[in-house]
Amino acid sequence: VTIAAEMAPPFRRASRLAKFREEYAGTPASAALTVLLVGGAAYVLWRLLRWAVLDATFAGDAVDACREHVGACWSVIALRYRLILFGLYPFEDQWRAAVGGLIALATVICACIPWFWRASHMLAVWVGGLLLFFLIVRGGVFGLDYVPTSDWGGLTLTLFVYLSVIACGLPLAIVIALILHDGAGMLVRLVRFVVDATRSLPLVTILFAAVVVLPFVVSSELIGEKIYRVIIGFAFFFACYQSENIRAGLQSVPKGQREAGKALGLGYWLITGRIVLPQAFAAAMPATINQFVVTFKETSLIAIVGMFDLMASAQAAYTTGELQPYHKEVLLFIAAIYFAGAFSLGRYGAFLERRMATGR
Amino acid sequence: MPQAYGRAVRRRRIETVIILAVLAGFSLLLWHAWAEMRRQGVIGNFDVIFEMTHWDLSSTVLPHSASYPYWKTLAVAVGNTFFVGIPAIAFATIVGVTLGVARTGPNKAASTVAKVYVEVFRNVPAILQVIFWYAVLLNGPVVAKALSLGDTVFLANRGLFFPWPRMSLVQTASIVAALVAGLVWLIAARIARRRGRRLMSGRMAAAALTIFIFLVALPFVTAEYEVPVRKGLNFRGGGHITIEYMALLVGLTFYGAAYIAEIVRGGLNAVPLGQIEAARTLGLSPAAIFLLVRAPLALRLVIPPLSNQYLFLMKGTGLGIAVGFAELFQVTVTSINQTGKSIDFLVVMMLIYGAINFTISKLMLVANKQLSLRGSG
Numbered sequence: 034v035t036i037a038a039e040m041a042p043p044f045r046r047a048s049r050l051a052k053f054r055e056e057y058a059g060t061p062a063s064a065a066l067t068v069l070l071v072g073g074a075a076y077v078l079w080r081l082l083r084w085a086v087l088d089a090t091f092a093g094d095a096v097d098a099c100r101e102h103v104g105a106c107w108s109v110i111a112l113r114y115r116l117i118l119f120g121l122y123p124f125e126d127q128w129r130a131a132v133g134g135l136i137a138l139a140t141v142i143c144a145c146i147p148w149f150w151r152a153s154h155m156l157a158v159w160v161g162g163l164l165l166f167f168l169i170v171r172g173g174v175f176g177l178d179y180v181p182t183s184d185w186g187g188l189t190l191t192l193f194v195y196l197s198v199i200a201c202g203l204p205l206a207i208v209i210a211l212i213l214h215d216g217a218g219m220l221v222r223l224v225r226f227v228v229d230a231t232r233s234l235p236l237v238t239i240l241f242a243a244v245v246v247l248p249f250v251v252s253s254e255l256i257g258e259k260i261y262r263v264i265i266g267f268a269f270f271f272a273c274y275q276s277e278n279i280r281a282g283l284q285s286v287p288k289g290q291r292e293a294g295k296a297l298g299l300g301y302w303l304i305t306g307r308i309v310l311p312q313a314f315a316a317a318m319p320a321t322i323n324q325f326v327v328t329f330k331e332t333s334l335i336a337i338v339g340m341f342d343l344m345a346s347a348q349a350a351y352t353t354g355e356l357q358p359y360h361k362e363v364l365l366f367i368a369a370i371y372f373a374g375a376f377s378l379g380r381y382g383a384f385l386e387r388r389m390a391t392g393r
Numbered sequence: 394m395p396q397a398y399g400r401a402v403r404r405r406r407i408e409t410v411i412i413l414a415v416l417a418g419f420s421l422l423l424w425h426a427w428a429e430m431r432r433q434g435v436i437g438n439f440d441v442i443f444e445m446t447h448w449d450l451s452s453t454v455l456p457h458s459a460s461y462p463y464w465k466t467l468a469v470a471v472g473n474t475f476f477v478g479i480p481a482i483a484f485a486t487i488v489g490v491t492l493g494v495a496r497t498g499p500n501k502a503a504s505t506v507a508k509v510y511v512e513v514f515r516n517v518p519a520i521l522q523v524i525f526w527y528a529v530l531l532n533g534p535v536v537a538k539a540l541s542l543g544d545t546v547f548l549a550n551r552g553l554f555f556p557w558p559r560m561s562l563v564q565t566a567s568i569v570a571a572l573v574a575g576l577v578w579l580i581a582a583r584i585a586r587r588r589g590r591r592l593m594s595g596r597m598a599a600a601a602l603t604i605f606i607f608l609v610a611l612p613f614v615t616a617e618y619e620v621p622v623r624k625g626l627n628f629r630g631g632g633h634i635t636i637e638y639m640a641l642l643v644g645l646t647f648y649g650a651a652y653i654a655e656i657v658r659g660g661l662n663a664v665p666l667g668q669i670e671a672a673r674t675l676g677l678s679p680a681a682i683f684l685l686v687r688a689p690l691a692l693r694l695v696i697p698p699l700s701n702q703y704l705f706l707m708k709g710t711g712l713g714i715a716v717g718f719a720e721l722f723q724v725t726v727t728s729i730n731q732t733g734k735s736i737d738f739l740v741v742m743m744l745i746y747g748a749i750n751f752t753i754s755k756l757m758l759v760a761n762k763q764l765s766l767r768g769s770g
Contacts, residue, residue, distance in 0.1 A: 235709070242739050249426040364528060365525075371516070
């Protein structure tokens, strides 16, 4: 009895100070590292703050004034934001490109809300969103002037290509995954080869091949405009990666689920559509969201095959005129846009994972 | 149940017909495309790759001249692809492992810095990062105002200039001999281990390692270094890498490092806590626990995703086209523009990328096997 009384309690809640010491200065070396890193970070942040805010020029029409300042010249953004966001879209009609961008954004947001996660709703959101986008940005109806796709550009084009790639690529990915998982014989071997070959190539080469080769495969009346060829090539590439995610999901569905469906007398399509695929999708969700993030960043590669997307329009914004010295401002501006998209999608993915983990 | 059986057979037949119809349609399309491409001359008999190039490549690691045939030019381009891809993989691994360890380490300041780095560099497209570094370097100081490090290393908008050893034959031979001997040593040690024996005692091995380092390092210490000197609008002498190369290398390294950091963090976190607690129970120091228990166990988990990342970085060299670095894709596109033989070059390029991919994934598979064989059942 006495021994037990003399012993300290086995666990003690550490005081806040002790916790702080443990985390930032557990050992002398750790303390030195903390001082070094905090000092370095403070220096970098202070330099950044001075460049980006304190010494910067913000005036909307004063690129000349930038020469007298040592800091960032955000006037360039004010001067060129239309070119960066909308590319070469006709100036007076750029509100349509802006509305198109908002529609694209709304489509993505709707697709992220669980209430829409039913085949019919999903279909309505994507088809409706793309159709609306198309009508407003392309025009030719409701008294809107027709704007050819070759004039689309900037963020609007980036978002359109992104949405189209996912809308076309996801169904294709499901088909490929089902063939690889449930198929047999030559077909599986053929598809396997095509998927593996595609995955061993850089996306830029696929895009380039699509732009160069597709006109010979399908007549030019059907896909005469370059943007469609780019989307087809990109969607195919996306499907080759995404199909592997879905296939892994399909494999994770217990065999009993399929057998239970069979016992109820359901056919292949009913079992696949109602029992297996929903579970496969749930299992593949983290990988799928990751694929969406990667694909969003990869849309910037269409600039290489001559599309005037956000990346290309930003380059145009600082290589024309006397704005060459302000390349950093322009590139950081679009980096912020890409970051916002990729980061929030990634956060959303983490949220979904937590939600699903608690749901089980 | 004959009726159900009959239905199944009928369905199987219908499916077969559909598949055959789709395949036939595809074949028809391909045949049509083939005929059309032959007619327009975009597809040849691959004899174009034996024709003379007539144009030169700028800044290649292997020598190149305009009189090379296309296949030789493509080989030089592959050399450049490796010249940027392998250092990118190496540097990204070093930076990424450091960051990944920092993120899982006990120091909160280090893990916060690593986290911010990862979030920033992972969420911005690789091509944008490459173009950013290129624009920054391109608008950097001119040669006359080059940044210098002790007047021996110079950074200007024409690239990085640094001293380069001019080795005599003896010095080169010393390095080559040491490397060959080292390779033989490694192979012999592996064979010995496979037979359950040791090649040499620990003390012997230490002595051999000292001699090896000495043989490799001595030529570098004694060699005469050629220091770059300003000459007109450029530098003369010494080593030189272009800004296109630097932008691509730095961009790929920083981007890849962010992903590798996440992979390493995942691997370290996935090591079962019981293993670490067991090591602690044995009285191992934190450093020993990390080096002897946590890191080796994490390494096994990390190899498969890491090999994917290496493949990605190797393919990422294709971004060279965005800054005009003469790697495989850029040279392929130039060749197509020069000759019009799109398909020939596309096929050759795809075969080369496929071969590179295949080699790396095989190497990583070997590494995976080597690591997983030991210990775990």
